Amino acid sequence: MVARLKNGKELALAASVVELIVSLLAISQFSNTADPQFVVNIPWINSLGIRFSVAIDGISMLLVLLTTVLVPFIILSSFNSSDKRPSSFYGLILIMQMALVGVFTARDGFLFYLFWEMALIPIYFICLIWGEEGSGKITLKFFLYTLAGSLFMLVALVYLYLQTPGLHTFNIDGLYLAGRSLPANEQSIIFWGMFLAFAIKMPVFPFHTWQPDTYTIAPVQGTMLLSAIMLKMGIYGVIRWLIPVVPAGVQEWGNVAIILSVIGIVYASCIAIVQNDFKRLIAYSSIAHVGLISAGLLTLSKIGMQGAMIQMLSHGIVVFALFYIIEIISGRTKTRSLSQLGGIRNAAPVLSSVFIVVMLGSVALPLTSGFVGEFLLINSLVQYQIAIGSVAATTIILGAVYMLRTFQKAMSGETNSITSAFKDLTGQEKLVLFPIVILIIAIGVYPAPLLDISEAAVDNILVIVSDFSASVK
Amino acid sequence: MTLNAFYFLSFLTVLSALLVVFSKNPVYSALYLVITLASLTGHYILLNSQFLAFVNLIVYAGAIMVLFLFVIMFLNLNTDTEPHKSTILKFTATICAGLLLIVLIASLKGAEQMAKQSGPNRDMGSVKNLGKVLFTDFLLPFEIASVLLLVAMIGSVMLGKPDEPLIKKPK
Amino acid sequence: MISLIPLLPLLGFLIISLNYTRLSKNVSSIIACSSVLVSFILAVFLFIQLTSFPADQRSINVSVFNWITTGDLSVSFSFLIDPLSSVMLLIITGVGFLIHVYSIGYMHDDAGFNKFFSYLNLFVFFMLMLVMGSNYLVMFVGWVGVGLCSYLLIGFWFKNGDYNNAANKAFIMNRIGDLGLLVAMILIFMSCGSLDYNEVFAKVSELDSSTITTITILLFVGAMGKSAQIPLYTWLPDAMAGPTPVSALIHAATMVTAGVYMVARNNLLYALSPAALDLILIIGLATALFAATIALTQNDIKKVLAYSTVSQLGLMFVALGLGAFSSGIFHMATHAFFKALLFLCAGSVIHALQGEQDIRKMGGLKKYLPITYATFLIGVLAISGIPPFAGFFSKDEILADAFAHNTLVWGIALLASLLTVFYMFRLLFLTFFGNERASRDTMHHIHESPKSMAVPLMVLALLSLVGGFMNVPATLFGSGRLTEFLAPVFSQSKELLTEHPLSHSTEYSLMGTVIALTVVVIGVAYSMYVKKNEVPVADGARLGTLQNLSYHKYYVDEIYNTLIVKPLYWISGKFDAVVERVAIDGLVNVTGTTVLDWSKILRLLQNGSIGFYIFMMVIGIVLMLSITFIH
């Protein structure tokens, strides 16, 4: 599952395709039970109770799948990029992929943290070196901000580790036990320590301000990695390393987190409405979507969690496609300013059709991938509390507002001097976008297999939570 | 008698030490330092450490002070070249040192309850006795001290000697 | 077979859209029309099959596949065919097919011909999903899907910025309605544990009334958006930006009636919530009257029809609000015929005049466009409720129901329908009678529409003529076949709602009153626009206060703009510029700059002076010693 190759783009593509095949093989052998499968568990740092322990359960499987599916496309998407990317660029992407897969599969707290940070380094350099003018300051802010969060997570993890009995261990089950045995107030502290890390990574309002800037300046592959896969780390962290670890903390503070997330939905959507920079707009839309995911997740209902799972996939795919389309447009017009674009639909009907489908996925139209997740998430939120759910549900209106505005500004209208010579999609671009479009619709029409994969694992986590509440009462 | 001598010597030591600090002329400072050292030699004699007393006189007052004086003379330092410090700085320096003294005195208590180990041993400070300790118990430090002096020597020479030309100039 | 009905249009859409550069216009039009036609034939078969069943078994449930299953939520992709959906199917595929055929002629010269047909097919697909779904979620798929097609088709001529605005407006207003529907659906799921109609209806009587009221009101919010009721109606007149067949199909005959369908579908819930019914009644009445008054002064032929549609939809909701669900459906069906006809005629006129839509520039077209004139006349008569045209029966039924319920309701409904009569005849007279006001150049090119357009007109005219007979009330010696057919769907709610049967004599006198008043109004209109040859004044001319209000649509768009749109942009702008950049990001940056500031201060300690360093050391030592000393 791990590859480090550094020789040029074709090799990188090949490596990522191999990983995709491996993960597809894995899924073919995967049984939809709650047990972790494909377990690798070897001692690593004995003196510190750290083991190299990875395994895949339903939740991990979906995210590993997302990673391995998207990375080949991300690599492919860079092939006709205007400035040539050296092989180190692809090397970093592959290291990033390794770290991401590691995060999604780690079953040792320390290993999780390690991969968590390792994912940060390559993306930092990708954004720094190949980013736009002024990347230094912004990427540094991004790095520091996320690192700040994860350091607090480290402290929280270590604290938990020290609570494990006997020779301390970082084993996931050990940490679960240790976390649950803590009194409620300590759980709350741990909750915030870890939630901060996850909230910054996702990012949840008001910890999001690194994100629009970073997305904007990053090279598009970096933005894709960040938005399509990396932010899922935060959500995954909440599922795997927050909810089962400190159930009391989640029960105590989950409400606050949900409210923050919901505020974020409305807030980010509103900001997206007035953005002129295409990338920045999508960045804010991403904040809104992720807010919904995290809010639904923290309702601790099965529907919410399953919705989060499916929405993670959908968001990953959709946002990847959106950024790629932005890249195509800005690559040809040399601008991302919506006010300068317009009329692309005249010149590029295929592109605009693809954009329509992706846009529909983003605004969660039924039969696109976005709908299933959004429906489940809003469902869980309304069940949690009608008022909160209703506010969260405004995302379907606000999402339509900003996405349609974008479509209108970029695609519709008369062509102008910038867009008149616009070329439609090339074959290689179609090769990237068409599968994505098919995926968007396929997941929307028939999400059942994906939902089945994560079902048992989600149950497992909820059982832990409900057992805990039962034991408290 | 010994107590009186101690008081006298202490007075002399402190006074001359103060004069080291407050003399405008570096040469005077150095000379007052010699007096301080000499009075300390007196203390050593009082403390029954005759050998050390002489070593002190020879090494300090003799060797080290000569070195100081030599440098002072060599650099031609006198009252005129003496840099001036502002009054505030002098004031704060005094306050600081005074504070240090107070704290030192305050924290260095507890000696009065210490029992004297046994009567004064006339031989304790003798050359023979010291030599024995120096060459048995403290043999390694003694040898290492030679390395130290060697280091100081190399260092001084290296600093003092002008650099040899790095690359020989082609003819 | 049932799945084939929606599948065919979908296939049509896929084939055309995936090959839209390759297919010729003929091929794609044949694919599009035939797919809908086959669907229609299938629907007819289905209808016949259904009628063959005994009344209480007229329901077929087909599950295609499991769609979303997780936890206790289980939604399958399944279809329900019962009398209600069967009627809808016939209307959709039937009228849909006619409009497809019409479009061949209407869109013939348009560059986006294939695209247009693919969208139309997609629309039919989604509309079928809407009415065929056997649970709320599948209906929601269709519900949002038709909104999407509406959006795509309103903005069909995407180069025009206004059209795009209209499309966005339509979509977003629909989204507001969708929100209501979505939340309602979730509440239904919460309280009933299922989204399947049958299961929900089985459980619904156990629920407390406040929940039902909440659910029904939220559902109605959905209907408001889709069926253009106050306060979410403003998108529909703007939606006339789309090609005329679209206006006919989507914005008159089918999509906008989805709200009516949905309320009728949930009749049981509404029957359990009188408050919600009253709300529907009030909104329906208000919309009917309000839209009718606006239509009085509009000069765009399609705008008049659009407001008329809004008004008629209001009337349908009046029927629903009165608990007369089958009357509502009946009026919906007849309205589909005559309003589609009117729009297509208008399209024919516009086609003939090369895109001219302003009735002030028409007039005297009677002799140039005889078929159009004749069919248009039939349509107008139908909408005006002149017996024996379709509108007469359906409208009369509603008015009778209203009278039975409350005289005031009847009065307002009657006023609205009389206004309808007036503006429809105003439209007729201004378009086809009087002087020829079009420019000479336009008149030169004027021509009757091609066959592909004329035939659908005639078919629809026929339907408008005889459509009313499918449900001739007992009063008029009919048997109320439609009502009877639909009865199983509404049986449960019927039991819950009290009926106020009217005596035959009352009904006769009502009919008489209505017809008499209608004739009077026609006379007034005739005298104004044919005898006196009045023409509406040009834009910008001074109007009376009331006229002005009506002409400017009561400034509702402007009010929405100031109350909602502008504040939204304002607050978004403030979020972006102030909250985001200054407050939140500012806070983040301040933490950074604070460190920098401290760094600037702390480095001053390192001032290079040995004296100072030693000072600091001594101070440190003094502190340390005193700490020990204190210890």
Add this chain to the structure above:
Amino acid sequence: MNALYVICGLGFLALIAEIASVKKGLTIAIMAGILAAATLVLIDWNSAIHYYNEMLVFDNFAIAYTALILTIAVLWFWMSGDYFSGQSHQTDRSALILFALAGAIIMTAFNNMAMLFLGIEILSISLYVLAGSNKESLLSNEASFKYFLMGSFATGFLLMGIALVYGATGSFDLTSIASHISNNAAALPGFFYGGVIMMLVGMTFKLSAVPFHFWAPDVYEGSPVAITAFMSTVVKIAAIAAFYRVFSFCFYQIQGTWIIILQGMTILTLVVPNVTAVYQGNVKRMLAYSSVGHVGYILLAFIANSPTSQGTIFYYLTSYSITSIAAFCVLHEVEKSKTSSGFDGLYKRNPLLAVVMSVALLSLAGIPPLAGFFGKYMVFTQALNNGYSGTVIIAVITSLIGVYYYFRVIIVMFVKKGEETPIQVSGSSVILMILLLVLILLMGVFPDSLISLLK
């Protein structure tokens, strides 16, 4: 002990080389000799031999630190070959460095205050001279004098402390002092504690803990790069070893009197240099501040139950030293290239240098999976385990600040436009840098072997 002989012998040999004019290959010979010494010292593993009347004790602690010092010294010689070859006073410099190494070894193994004092002085006096070894440079000169003056001032305090402790316990021998303390815990005179604090002052001065750190940034900046590297690695290791020996082996029982002071110093040492470093434009000076800052983390491990933190401190020092050598190696190459733009756009001019520097800085910043991360991680764990949660939070924040200034250098290397002329690096330097890179990575990926060594 044998290592000490070998090192001193090498020192004399270097002096003789001056006379015999055998300068070529001297550095290589010295490196070989140091390696031999390292082997010799490791042979005695687990033997804990006492030498010369308990003057030196080569227990595992001493052996480990000596081996570390010698290993770092080899790397250092490798890195700074041109500090010697082709320069004036080549043999003098070599001899001074070697004697300084001898002093450092004494500082790890002493068991007597006299040896401590002499070890510190040998090391310090050599460094006073070496710091000023660039005689033309005013900065080098200034650094040398500052170091000398403040160093001898601090020596005064150290000696005062030794004298007072001697007065209270009657011995210079650490073992006897410790046993005297445990036997007369209640009857120790007040001035004994004063003495301990004064020793603390003297030793923390060598560690450059705040508020006795003022010399460090100036001296590090002014000295030649090679000497700065030596000071921030070898000297630091020796100082910490000595500090550990005195305060953990000897004065542990009276921890109550000095621990609170050390806690305060730890927090200051974490905060002050890290914050100050933020505003530095000069990479060398930034590294100096960072070096001071790292002492804070080591002190944090130390105050959190020093007897169990041996392994942690050793690992931290090892990772820190290797990383520092890597960083200074790049700095050395960049300074050698004598271009005005310094680190600007280094990636374009020599990618290897930029990558090595980045990895080194990332490791110093404590980014996993590099060596520095594990050091920090273990320190935090150690501290958390002993209830220093508040201090750990401070340490976390300061390491974030650290990331800020380290990354500014990285950004400059990768993004800023500088001169385009490529920097040439000699083959041996390339090998060294790759070796260091591998070491940093290996220590990060497999930290277990080192950690368990001193557990």
Add this chain to the structure above:
Amino acid sequence: MIPIDYYIWLSAILFSIGVLGVLYRRNAIIVVMCVELMLNAVNVLMVAFSNYLNDPAGQVFVFFIMAVAAAEVAVGLAILMIMFRNNRTTDINVLNRLKW
């Protein structure tokens, strides 16, 4: 016999005077001399303790201190010479090129 605390006080006073000198004077040579004063304060204390404890080790230690003092002075003055050569002054406050 003179009580030991007298010597401690004497030593403390002498030490403080040394510190005072270091703080008070700017002339590098005098500062070095004041450091010597501090060392001598230690010496006298060491000898006193040695005498008091009846242990010659203290006096032996004083030898080492003297040796180190001599070495330090030698090296220090050498550094000072270079400094004077470069700066033409012995004012320690002139040395602040390295700062911040």
